[in-house]
Amino acid sequence: MKLNPYYDDLKQNYLFATIEEKVAAIKEAHPGKSLIYMGIGDVTLPLSDSVTAAIKAACDEMATPAGFHGYGPYRGYDFLLDAIRGYYKARGVELARDEIYVGDGAKTDTACFSDLFDRDNVVAVADPVYPVYFDSNVMDGRPITLLAATRENDFLPLPDESLRADVIYLCSPSNPTGAVYSKEQLKLWVDYANAHDALILFDAAYEAYITQDDKPHSIFEIEGARNCAVEFCSLSKNAGFTGTRASYVVIPNVLERGGKNLGKLWLRRQSTKFNGTPYIIQRGAAAVFSEEGQREVLSMVGYYQENARMLASAFTELGVYFTGGVNSPYLWFEAPNGETSWGFFDRLLNEVGVVSTPGAGFGVNGEGFLRLTAFNTHENTKEACERLKKMF
Ligand code: PLP
Numbered sequence: 001m002k003l004n005p006y007y008d009d010l011k012q013n014y015l016f017a018t019i020e021e022k023v024a025a026i027k028e029a030h031p032g033k034s035l036i037y038m039g040i041g042d043v044t045l046p047l048s049d050s051v052t053a054a055i056k057a058a059c060d061e062m063a064t065p066a067g068f069h070g071y072g073p074y075r076g077y078d079f080l081l082d083a084i085r086g087y088y089k090a091r092g093v094e095l096a097r098d099e100i101y102v103g104d105g106a107k108t109d110t111a112c113f114s115d116l117f118d119r120d121n122v123v124a125v126a127d128p129v130y131p132v133y134f135d136s137n138v139m140d141g142r143p144i145t146l147l148a149a150t151r152e153n154d155f156l157p158l159p160d161e162s163l164r165a166d167v168i169y170l171c172s173p174s175n176p177t178g179a180v181y182s183k184e185q186l187k188l189w190v191d192y193a194n195a196h197d198a199l200i201l202f203d204a205a206y207e208a209y210i211t212q213d214d215k216p217h218s219i220f221e222i223e224g225a226r227n228c229a230v231e232f233c234s235l236s237k238n239a240g241f242t243g244t245r246a247s248y249v250v251i252p253n254v255l256e257r258g259g260k261n262l263g264k265l266w267l268r269r270q271s272t273k274f275n276g277t278p279y280i281i282q283r284g285a286a287a288v289f290s291e292e293g294q295r296e297v298l299s300m301v302g303y304y305q306e307n308a309r310m311l312a313s314a315f316t317e318l319g320v321y322f323t324g325g326v327n328s329p330y331l332w333f334e335a336p337n338g339e340t341s342w343g344f345f346d347r348l349l350n351e352v353g354v355v356s357t358p359g360a361g362f363g364v365n366g367e368g369f370l371r372l373t374a375f376n377t378h379e380n381t382k383e384a385c386e387r388l389k390k391m392f
Contacts, residue, residue, distance in 0.1 A: 006141040015131055015361035016040045022346070023355055036384045038372040039355040041175065041330070043240045045303060047284070048296035051239060054287035058280040069279040074271040076102025076248070080282045083289035084248055093220045096253060101266060102285070103247040104277045106205050106234035110169075111136040112273070113201060113230065113249070116265050117167060124165035126157055128176055128362030128369075130203065133169040150365050155179035155323060155332070159192035167199050168192075170219070173206040176362045176371040177332040178324020180215045186222045193228035199257060200229040208238035208301050210327045218250075226252040230262065237329065238297050239288040246277055246285040304329045307374035307381040314385035318392045329374040332359065336392055341367055352387035 013021075019039050026033060047055075061067030075081065081097045088095050103109040111132050114123075123137045127146040137144055145165055147157035155177035159165075170189060173180040181189075193200045200219065207217040219225045231250040235241035251263040277285070287293045308325040315322040315333055322333035335344035341358030348354045348370070357373075359366030374381065 004139065006139050009138050009141075010135055014135070015357070018361070019345075019355065019357060022349065026349055033353055035349075035353045035355055036376065036380045036387070037355045038376060038384060039357045041237070041373050041375060042242050043237060043300075043304075043375050044377065045240055045300050047240050047244065048288075048293065048300065050287045050290060050292045050296060051244075051284045055280055055284040058283035062280060072276040072279055072282070074267060074274070074276060076100065076277065077279065077282050077286075080286045083286040087289050088218065088220070088250075091217055091221065093218055095220075095250060099250055099253055099263065101249045101251065101263075101270060102277050102282060103249060103270075103274070104245040104281075105236065106203060106232045106247045107132055109232050109247050109249050110201065110203055112269070113232075113266070114140055114142070114167075115269050115273075116262065117142070121166040122164055124163065124168045126169070126171065126174070127364060128155075128359060128366035129169070130171055130175045131362060133171075133201075133203075134363075146363065148365055149174070149177060149179070149363075151321075156181055156185060158185060158188050163192070165196075165198055167201065169201045169203065171203040171205075172216075173209055173324075173328040175206065175328075176324075176330055176357065176359065176366065178326070178328030178330045180210060180212070180327040182214070183216050183222060186216055186219060187224075190219070190222050190224045190228060194224050197257065198228065199262075200225070202229050202231045204231055204233045206237055206328055207233065208297060209305065209329055211305065212327055215327060220250065220252075226254055228255070230255070235285055235288055238301055239285075239293070240300060241285070241288075244281055244284060246281050303378075304374045307376060307378060310378070310381050310385055311372055311374060311388075314388055318389060320392060324371075325374070331372045331374070332369055333372070335368055335370060338368065341370055344370060348391060352391055354384050354387050354391075 081100045084100050085095050114136050119142055123142050123144045124147050125133045125144055126149045149155040149157050156179050202219040219229045219231055234247040255262045311331045312325040320333050322331050325331045341360035345356055345358040348356050357371040359369030
């Protein structure tokens with residue numbers, strides 16, 4: 001028996017597992033220490049009323065012979081597919097019902113989508129970026145080319161003549177930098193992909209945080225994207241579903257590579273390896289797209305955006321270089337005096353009890369930076385700002 005050798009090429013730990021270990025160690029050494037968690041990008045507000053009402057009603061339905069649901073459709077229930085279609089339509093993007101595939105999280109969807117790819121593809125991933133794109137391709141043994149996201153390019157890498165990439169992961173708004181592509185910039189990627197027969201995997205997990213009206217929420221707002229892009233989105237960060245789990249993938253029906261239809265392949269993959277998001281959860285997810293649900297999303301996202309504003313003004317006052325916080329729940333800031341990401345992470349944790357995420361964990365270009373999340377209470381965020389002021 002032989003194990004997958006490519007697991008040896010992974011870093012020893014998933015980034016957030018290392019952070020948890022460090023936090024556990026400090027808790028053990030100093031049991032009473034006050035910690036403010038701004039590390040892992042997990043939401044803190046409870047599910048909204050319309051979501052919990054829909055979930056409760058679905059539970060009651062499931063307790064009746066007529067309302068019981070066993071295995072669901074592989075693609076997701078029509079009521080949710082139509083709710084998602086309505087959401088896109090409001091933004092001017094027309095989707096057919098069978099272009100949408102419900103999942104149990106954008107982590108699962110983005111990580112598993114590589115099942116469809118030959119090992120012999122060059123994968124382009126931004127550096128720094130959400131580690132799952134990189135790690136899932138390392139696990140498959142696929143060559144990866146890094147797209148440098150730096151202060152010089154506003155953390156928004158663009159294609160150039162020298163790039164050779166078959167599969168391109170784009171995350172906008174970006175985790176961790178909060179940078180968001182403009183329509184013109186995304187068009188450059190779409191043109192590159194169409195010219196080179198490449199495929200864009202566009203992760204829109206944070207689209208609900210976009211505040212600037214001219215920024216695209218979906219890659220399908222860009223002409224030509226239907227021939228070269230797949231979009232991933234999640235209810236985790238807009239509706240508090242991190243522990244509830246629902247997501248969707250959009251694959252245009254016209255999207256083909258090597259004469260094969262990608263939607264059909266994904267459905268084939270899902271029907272073999274996935275038995276669907278629970279009916280009860282899909283009912284809750286559909287409630288997110290209702291009129292009331294969308295009002296609740298605005299208020300939930302608005303609450304976190306206020307925290308982001310607090311952090312941004314603390315950094316501005318301190319004269320610290322930072323990005324994000326405007327179209328994203330993340331603030332990406334530079335450690336003082338050339339300190340390393342992990343060095344300043346340790347000091348923030350040990351000296352003032354603020355848990356951050358070291359930028360180096362997202363890629364080599366993240367070295368010297370750290371990420372803070374706005375997922376917290378106003379009170380804790382205010383306190384974190386005071387503690388940051390002490391550190392700088
Ligand atoms: N995509 C990005 C860019 C993320 O930052 C995250 C979570 O932090 C995910 C996907 C995963 O989301 P989900 O909870 O839907 O698996």
